[in-house]
Amino acid sequence: MPTAGYLKRLTRRLTEDLGDADAEKIAEESKATGAQRASECCRGDEVTMHGELRAVETCSRSAKAGVKAEFFDGSDIVMLKWLGRNRITGIEPGRKVTVRGRLAEQDGHKVIYNPYYELHGVDE
Template sequence: MATAEGYLRRLTRRLTEDPEQQDVEVLSDEAATTGAQRAIDCRRGQEVTMVGTLRAVETNAKGCAGGVRAELFDGTDAVMLVWLGQRRIAGIESGRTLRVHGRLGKLENGTKAIYNPHYEIQK
């Protein structure tokens, strides 16, 4: 009987919990299991490795000198990935999961950013 109660409790939680919150938990857990750093803990100037999902991708973005910008979200914070001088990068599209490595900086507006990161497409 306890097993059925536990199952019903988990099912009820899944059905009533905000879907965005569920995604945040999944992303955060996934990043932790890969040994990547959490974006919220990273500071400017650090060399970092992160895993997250691309939420938005812009090509030829203003102020990006004809580059590509992509927002990576790992469940704790967002980091802007900026590839300078690129018009398009194959495989870099919304919904993709990436593992990125580079030095953390900031954009003019204070947003965390990694310029020209090394990346691996995970899914």
């Protein structure tokens, strides 16, 4: 009976947490690109990850000048920090990116300083 399977999928979609559904979608996109999963990477690793920018913040104070972005690949959050920059065109919340760099830790959180990045269009 094909309608039973359809109703089951529809019910799951209507009742699941939107954050979980979003994370699952991003994780599938990341896996399709062949990128590494943030949850499987450790400090010191040279990584290439694909995901989405969740939040972007600029700090103009001289000691902390730079751009910070929260990157999420469906498995874990990594902070991206570009030092000495006031603004980076295209680095904005909701944007899909592929980032490369060496993974570090700061206060127990994963960080990549001055990562190389590739911006992806909204429809990709």
